Amino acid sequence: MIVFDQVSKRYPGSHDALIDVSFTINDGEMVYVTGHSGAGKSTLLKLIAAIERPTSGAVIINQQNIAKLKSANLPFVRRKIGMVFQDHKLLFDRNCYHNVALPLAINGITGAEAGKRIRAALDKVGLLNKEKAMPITLSGGEQQRLAIARAVVSRPSILIADEPTGHLDRNYADDIMQLFSAFQQVGVTVIVATHDALGKTTPKNKVLQLQQGRLVPLEVSA
Amino acid sequence: MNIWITQHLQAMKQVLHRSSINAMHTFLISLVIGVTLALPVLGYVAINNLGDLTGKADKEAQISIFLRQDASEAAKSALRQLLEGNPAIKSMEFVSKEKALEQLEDSFADATLIESLQHNPLPDAFQIIPQTLEMDQLRTLQTELESMEGVQEVVLDTDWLNRLNSFILLAKQILWLITGLFALLLVTVISNTVRMQIMAQREEIEVSQLIGATAAFTRRPFLYLGGLYGLFGGILAIIIAAVVVYIFNQSIAPLTAAYQTNFSLNYPTLKVLVATCAVASVIGLLSAYFTASKFINKSMR
Numbered sequence: 001m002i003v004f005d006q007v008s009k010r011y012p013g014s015h016d017a018l019i020d021v022s023f024t025i026n027d028g029e030m031v032y033v034t035g036h037s038g039a040g041k042s043t044l045l046k047l048i049a050a051i052e053r054p055t056s057g058a059v060i061i062n063q064q065n066i067a068k069l070k071s072a073n074l075p076f077v078r079r080k081i082g083m084v085f086q087d088h089k090l091l092f093d094r095n096c097y098h099n100v101a102l103p104l105a106i107n108g109i110t111g112a113e114a115g116k117r118i119r120a121a122l123d124k125v126g127l128l129n130k131e132k133a134m135p136i137t138l139s140g141g142e143q144q145r146l147a148i149a150r151a152v153v154s155r156p157s158i159l160i161a162d163e164p165t166g167h168l169d170r171n172y173a174d175d176i177m178q179l180f181s182a183f184q185q186v187g188v189t190v191i192v193a194t195h196d197a198l199g200k201t202t203p204k205n206k207v208l209q210l211q212q213g214r215l216v217p218l219e220v221s222a
Numbered sequence: 223m224n225i226w227i228t229q230h231l232q233a234m235k236q237v238l239h240r241s242s243i244n245a246m247h248t249f250l251i252s253l254v255i256g257v258t259l260a261l262p263v264l265g266y267v268a269i270n271n272l273g274d275l276t277g278k279a280d281k282e283a284q285i286s287i288f289l290r291q292d293a294s295e296a297a298k299s300a301l302r303q304l305l306e307g308n309p310a311i312k313s314m315e316f317v318s319k320e321k322a323l324e325q326l327e328d329s330f331a332d333a334t335l336i337e338s339l340q341h342n343p344l345p346d347a348f349q350i351i352p353q354t355l356e357m358d359q360l361r362t363l364q365t366e367l368e369s370m371e372g373v374q375e376v377v378l379d380t381d382w383l384n385r386l387n388s389f390i391l392l393a394k395q396i397l398w399l400i401t402g403l404f405a406l407l408l409v410t411v412i413s414n415t416v417r418m419q420i421m422a423q424r425e426e427i428e429v430s431q432l433i434g435a436t437a438a439f440t441r442r443p444f445l446y447l448g449g450l451y452g453l454f455g456g457i458l459a460i461i462i463a464a465v466v467v468y469i470f471n472q473s474i475a476p477l478t479a480a481y482q483t484n485f486s487l488n489y490p491t492l493k494v495l496v497a498t499c500a501v502a503s504v505i506g507l508l509s510a511y512f513t514a515s516k517f518i519n520k521s522m523r
Contacts, residue, residue: 051432072437079434089429102426106435108225110232150433 007057035210050077082151084161121153141172255455260462293372448510456499
């Protein structure tokens with residue numbers, strides 16, 4: 001479970017990125033975070049991923065308050081969360097297989113066990129035949145899927161994606177969103193930030209709409 | 223524990239792999255370290271040889287034992303027996319006051335000066351050559367001799383020995399100073415190299431930290447890198463030093479032959495090799511630790 005209780009975040013020398021945000025996300029939920037760029041979506045995701053800490057308020061992830069954790073303990077929280085970054089953050093000096101291997105190496109998993117998991121993750125995103133390919137040779141959609149494979153390879157209970165369909169055309173974007181739905185169906189909490197109009201969103205999914213750092217009631221667009 | 227070992231092996235494998243890909247670069251950096259370390263190693267070898275020289279020199283210390291004017295014949299022979307039985311004494315010679323006077327007469331051109339003396343003012347003496355050249359042991363021996371029956375004064379003739387010892391002491395101090403400076407140079411070289419490697423892997427470090435790598439995990443490969451540079455550098459330093467010693471010995475061979483001695487520099491021993499590699503690795507490790515920590519703390523808020 002993820003709980004935000006009156007969370008504010010201010011970057012030094014900057015405006016408030018988030019102001020007094022409170023919400024709860026239950027295990028296995030699929031949640032969209034929407035809003036214009038600069039509304040605080042990325043900040044919200046970074047707080048959930050324990051990459052940033054709130055300036056005030058409590059961020060509770062799996063019963064741990066991130067605000068109160070020591071810096072040295074943050075990496076262990078991050079490991080339980082799969083993150084798909086806005087700019088992928090793939091490593092272009094190594095092939096697909098070794099990109100996906102990185103989170104496992106951080107968790108101390110190597111060898112045959114790692115190989116099994118890496119191939120399973122690549123298979124899930126449809127890149128099993130590309131394991132030896134360098135990321136630079138992949139298309140935009142494939143790079144996005146590789147980033148997803150890396151995010152899920154250590155089997156996190158929470159999967160976060162920042163604008164995963166931002167640069168993709170409609171078909172690719174639908175593929176990616178279906179992939180996230182598939183993860184949610186097997187029990188993973190999925191949180192996706194998007195500035196797209198939520199055309200195909202099913203009503204059962206929760207939506208967190210941000211406007212200038214504040215959570216606002218969802219406007220149902222025509 | 224298992225994970226800890228796995229991660230260490232992983233880091234080591236990663237560094238060895240990277241180093242072997244950039245073998246030429248690794249070799250050049252190690253060579254810089256090797257040359258830097260070779261100079262103190264050579265200094266150590268040279269000073270050690272000099273130290274050996276004082277041990278086996280054909281020069282010897284001399285102790286003169288002057289007896290009291292009123293020492294009895296019995297006391298003299300008792301003393302002679304004591305000296306002969308003392309294992310610290312290599313050889314001894316009794317110089318009677320008459321003989322000493324003769325020697326004194328010989329050294330003066332004008333014998334009448336000596337003849338004008340009413341009586342022989344010189345004491346009987348023993349001239350002894352001790353086994354040792356160690357200053358401390360000589361002092362102990364001197365004290366021991368002074369306490370003996372019938373002994374007036376014990377004079378230690380150690381001027382040349384003092385000079386040599388203080389020269390070696392000075393050389394050792396200079397060597398320490400130089401070693402310190404070169405260690406500083408080593409810290410700079412390794413820190414800089416590690417920093418360059420960190421810059422080359424900046425993206426990997428950033429991503430790793432974002433997905434849960436601890437500071438220790440991020441730092442570990444760089445520690446191995448620093449240690450490895452030190453180790454390779456240490457080995458190269460000994461090889462360089464050995465080559466220099468070989469060339470030196472070759473070129474002084476005609477000279478020593480002319481002087482009919484067989485002086486040559488000793489090669490660095492296994493002990494020196496191990497010590498050099500250990501010191502260099504530790505310096506490499508520490509330099510890498512501080513460089514990497516500084517970067518990691520900055521990149522991780």
